[in-house]
């Protein structure tokens with residue numbers, strides 16, 4: 001009996017010490033489509049392995065609103081969130097509030113795509129771990145291209161013509177709410193990614209070049225914006241001026257658009273059991289600006305970082321390493337079509353089966369156009385905000401493209417006055 005009591009006492013002691021050690025980690029995960037559910041499965045698996053608990057903090061869908069929320073929390077030194085899901089373009093902006101993961105991430109970092117590793121480093125230090133890679137893609141309705149006997153558009157002029165033809169035809173068939181092309185036109189970071197694709201595809205550069213020179217005021221960029229402004233109200237609903245990713249996916253997935261620009265996550269949802277367009281969708285590179293233009297998809301993606309103000313930095317770092325591991329990236333790719341950042345997973349048969357486009361569009365991902373986040377450092381959000389506001393004015397016909405770009409050039413020069421960083 002005494003022995004039993006002693007062993008019960010021992011067991012209770014172990015339990016007590018486990019729970020004293022076990023911690024609660026909070027993580028911000030975005031919730032586009034299935035993102036929340038897939039994040040939850042990942043953190044629950046880690047919690048089970050470690051005995052810790054994890055709380056998910058939901059964040060706004062708009063990247064720009066999310067950044068503002070993070071900046072507010074971090075500026076106050078708040079320890080409410082231990083692990084932040086951060087956009088590839090925010091590392092420089094948030095670095096002062098993040099833990100240096102160089103030592104802990106060292107063993108794994110070389111397994112990741114170099115472009116994504118670059119977005120995770122600031123002044124040579126690893127401030128985040130790559131989680132998934134994004135690139136802008138063209139989604140099309142294969143059934144409608146077949147019906148109207150049209151090929152997948154190669155240039156924006158082709159897309160404009162084909163979108164128009166399908167839209168006219170579908171509307172004649174009584175589908176008054178059918179549109180040719182939907183994308184992200186709200187004045188937020190997503191518009192920067194869309195407009196950069198138009199500009200780069202016409203050969204108009206990437207707003208600011210690698211040396212920090214402002215290049216956006218040029219005839220190719222003007223031409224690109226003119227083309228995009230021409231879509232609004234013709235092949236694209238005026239409402240697009242307030243669309244983020246999810247609003248455009250809503251229209252496309254309801255079967256009400258021929259083409260959509262979006263990130264890879266929309267694939268798993270379009271192919272979902274309850275999708276009205278399941279089996280009818282294809283993905284291609286976004287069109288070229290013209291015969292001498294190029295296919296251009298903006299490089300996007302998300303990283304995981306640990307807050308400098310976390311009270312449980314070791315456990316938080318362990319969670320980051322678990323979520324960004326090969327096993328977890330594979331699960332996310334198969335279930336949610338989140339492109340891995342680990343190079344080896346690009347030859348994984350299960351991932352290729354679930355997402356045929358990943359293999360077919362290797363060029364889109366390897367040649368994705370980077371936003372000028374590294375070169376403009378802490379100023380990136382200001383640069384992007386000026387850019388998307390200027391583009392939004394053109395799209396809503398409040399400014400002519402050349403005039404808007406001239407003003408933008410002047411505003412960017414003002415931001416750069418004391419150098420970028």
Ligand code: GLC
Nearest residue numbers: 063087134189190300301302
């Ligand atoms: C996606 C991309 C991100 C981009 C954002 C714009 O979340 O991963 O890089 O900034 O969309 O809306």
